[in-house]
Amino acid sequence: MRQPMRHPLSGQRLxxxxxxxxxxxxxxxxxxxxxxxxxxxxxxxxxxTTHAIFGVHTRLTDEVEEWKIQRSLQMVxxxxxxGIVEFFPWAYYQAADGSVAWEHPDMVVNHAHAxxxxxxxxxxxxxxxxxxxxxxxxxxxGGSYDDFASFAADFADRYRGKVDFMIIGNxxxxxxxxxxxxxxxxxxxxxxxxxxxAVKKANPDMTILAGALAPTLEPEGSPWxxxxxxxxxGxxxxxxxxxxxxxxxxxxxxxxPPEVEPDPNVLNFRRVELVxxxxxxxxxxxxxxxxxxSGWNDHPRWTHAVRPAQRIRYTLDAITFAExxxxxxxxxxxxxxxxxxxxxxxxxxxxxxxxxxxxxPIYDAIQSFTGNE
Amino acid sequence: MRPRRLVxxxxxxxxxxxxxxxxxxxxxxxxxxxxxxxxxxxxxxYPPFAVADGDEVYGLDIDLAEALAQEMGLEPQFTYFxxxxxxxxxxxxxxxxxxxxxxxxxxxxRDIAYTTSYFDAGQFLVVPIDDHTIxxxxxxxxxxxxxxxxxxGHVTALEWQRRLPDMAIAPYPSVDAAxxxxxxxxxxxxxxxxxGARLFMRQATTKLPSPLKLLPDAVxxxxxxxxxxxxxxxxxxxxxxxxxxxxxAGVLDQMVDRWLGD
Numbered sequence: 001m002r003q004p005m006r007h008p009l010s011g012q013r014l015x016x017x018x019x020x021x022x023x024x025x026x027x028x029x030x031x032x033x034x035x036x037x038x039x040x041x042x043x044x045x046x047x048x049t050t051h052a053i054f055g056v057h058t059r060l061t062d063e064v065e066e067w068k069i070q071r072s073l074q075m076v077x078x079x080x081x082x083g084i085v086e087f088f089p090w091a092y093y094q095a096a097d098g099s100v101a102w103e104h105p106d107m108v109v110n111h112a113h114a115x116x117x118x119x120x121x122x123x124x125x126x127x128x129x130x131x132x133x134x135x136x137x138x139x140x141x142g143g144s145y146d147d148f149a150s151f152a153a154d155f156a157d158r159y160r161g162k163v164d165f166m167i168i169g170n171x172x173x174x175x176x177x178x179x180x181x182x183x184x185x186x187x188x189x190x191x192x193x194x195x196x197x198a199v200k201k202a203n204p205d206m207t208i209l210a211g212a213l214a215p216t217l218e219p220e221g222s223p224w225x226x227x228x229x230x231x232x233x234g235x236x237x238x239x240x241x242x243x244x245x246x247x248x249x250x251x252x253x254x255x256x257p258p259e260v261e262p263d264p265n266v267l268n269f270r271r272v273e274l275v276x277x278x279x280x281x282x283x284x285x286x287x288x289x290x291x292x293x294s295g296w297n298d299h300p301r302w303t304h305a306v307r308p309a310q311r312i313r314y315t316l317d318a319i320t321f322a323e324x325x326x327x328x329x330x331x332x333x334x335x336x337x338x339x340x341x342x343x344x345x346x347x348x349x350x351x352x353x354x355x356x357x358x359x360x361p362i363y364d365a366i367q368s369f370t371g372n373e
Numbered sequence: 374m375r376p377r378r379l380v381x382x383x384x385x386x387x388x389x390x391x392x393x394x395x396x397x398x399x400x401x402x403x404x405x406x407x408x409x410x411x412x413x414x415x416x417x418x419y420p421p422f423a424v425a426d427g428d429e430v431y432g433l434d435i436d437l438a439e440a441l442a443q444e445m446g447l448e449p450q451f452t453y454f455x456x457x458x459x460x461x462x463x464x465x466x467x468x469x470x471x472x473x474x475x476x477x478x479x480x481x482x483r484d485i486a487y488t489t490s491y492f493d494a495g496q497f498l499v500v501p502i503d504d505h506t507i508x509x510x511x512x513x514x515x516x517x518x519x520x521x522x523x524x525x526g527h528v529t530a531l532e533w534q535r536r537l538p539d540m541a542i543a544p545y546p547s548v549d550a551a552x553x554x555x556x557x558x559x560x561x562x563x564x565x566x567x568x569g570a571r572l573f574m575r576q577a578t579t580k581l582p583s584p585l586k587l588l589p590d591a592v593x594x595x596x597x598x599x600x601x602x603x604x605x606x607x608x609x610x611x612x613x614x615x616x617x618x619x620x621x622a623g624v625l626d627q628m629v630d631r632w633l634g635d
Contacts, residue, residue: 298523300566301419301456301474308523309546344478345456358532361523361544 049080055333080370083118096129139179153202171214185234212248258318299349402607414468490596519560571633
């Protein structure tokens with residue numbers, strides 16, 4: 001019987017086609033992903049706390065997954081914090097054509113609002129199109145103040161009724177936070193003068209916070225920073241008083257217990273009282289303070305750290321101290337609730353919850369302290 | 374194009390890509406060897422690994438750096454940085470290596486390579502010296518575990534408590550207090566960090582009502598490693614080989630014992 005004739009390459013062609021099919025399958029499988037978890041904002045919740053002054057600085061700016069944003073904010077509420085401070089970087093959202101990607105801030109604001117949390121929004125960082133080339137994101141000069149003000153006004157308008165507090169910039173007394181330029185209070189006051197009326201026009205209910213100045217003992221003439229008390233005095237001299245409704249303050253305890261007396265030559269928790277003295281010296285008794293970053297660190301090697309048990313005790317004592325002694329303080333927010341991923345350095349030891357949402361004993365202690373056990 | 378040729382062509386292109394990816398980016402071993410100096414960056418604020426005292430610096434990391442440099446025929450030259458500045462110092466070429474109680478940071482491995490570990494600073498169990506019933510966390514069901522309140526050992530104990538609900542956790546304000554609780558029989562074991570446990574046992578074992586021992590396996594491992602730039606493959610290989618050689622010969626144990634031992 002005659003065998004059918006086979007083309008000499010037909011077997012190889014078959015193998016080649018099968019190989020191609022296999023390759024196509026591999027590529028297809030590699031791009032297939034499970035559907036993201038369905039997250040709904042849910043029913044409005046209410047914070048239960050015996051210490052309404054207590055808040056926490058969250059770090060959701062770089063958190064991508066919605067369920068993690070929601071889980072963070074649920075845990076903040078369950079801990080008994082009445083509110084959050086959160087960073088909303090202008091540079092992340094607004095393109096050169098003026099369009100704004102609101103998806104991520106919408107997600108954060110809506111979830112925080114649903115948890116019943118007060119939101120203090122810190123606005124900062126300059127997009128590339130609003131600053132000279134090769135300058136850092138912290139570089140914002142007078143030429144872009146109106147653009148920044150316009151974005152802040154849009155933000156205030158969009159989140160009316162959900163976000164009632166806004167901080168303009170961050171630690172402007174540090175050269176690093178001022179685009180690695182010499183920093184002067186007059187420049188920051190000019191920024192406030194541009195932003196304040198624009199935001200108030202868009203949302204008259206928005207409380208605008210100035211600052212928050214970095215506590216620092218830098219000597220006069222230092223290229224790195226201006227002493228916070230000196231800088232604040234300079235802000236008042238430059239006419240800042242009419243352009244903010246509250247002062248944001250950073251109050252870290254470093255290695256000192258919270259009750260240690262304030263001293264202009266020492267950085268400790270009660271430096272807040274020296275800040276208040278500057279305000280009073282300018283007749284600004286009516287303006288409240290919001291402590292938007294505070295706390296202690298329990299890293300085993302950082303020179304400014306304390307032991308974990310001390311950190312817990314100091315944190316709870318600080319909240320009590322502020323409640324009992326500082327009627328001018330509206331919020332005391334602890335830095336920081338959680339980071340999306342570990343820094344593998346001392347900042348990890350400021351947090352209350354691990355990136356995997358495991359609560360640290362300090363979280364449990366605060367939760368018990370606020371009556372949420 | 375005929376299929377076979379196409380396959381060969383794709384294979385050839387893949388090979389080029391692969392070889393390109395394997396290219397060593399700036400292995401500077403020859404320059405280092407020629408200079409005769411190993412520039413070591415460290416943060417000298419972490420006893421007993423590195424402590425600066427005037428012009429002097431001493432500690433376990435210093436001993437290791439000196440031994441590794443000698444092994445490679447080099448002289449160590451120490452430069453101090455703050456903890457946060459260490460990696461920048463390495464990537465900008467101010468130093469050749471970092472020997473500073475560092476842990477592996479996976480997110481840095483694009484620029485940084487790590488050697489074999491020379492010390493595990495993780496969380497370890499400490500039990501009475503005559504105890505033979507506890508070899509790990511699973512043996513603590515129904516027992517009391519002492520921890521330093523708020524520390525990583527405490528967090529780890531809370532995680533384990535989900536699996537061992539009848540394990541009681543007793544938090545103490547310090548590592549020393551947690552270990553004293555084991556010594557006076559208030560707790561069956563303590564879960565504390567390796568360095569804290571060794572330092573306590575070095576200073577206090579003779580004064581305790583009953584001596585303690587550290588179990589050999591970490592409950593949570595935290596290996597300390599040496600860091601080099603990614604391109605410096607030869608340096609990394611030589612340092613890893615040195616650490617392995619010291620470990621086998623017992624030299625590493627001697628260094629650890631000098632700073633943390635009895």
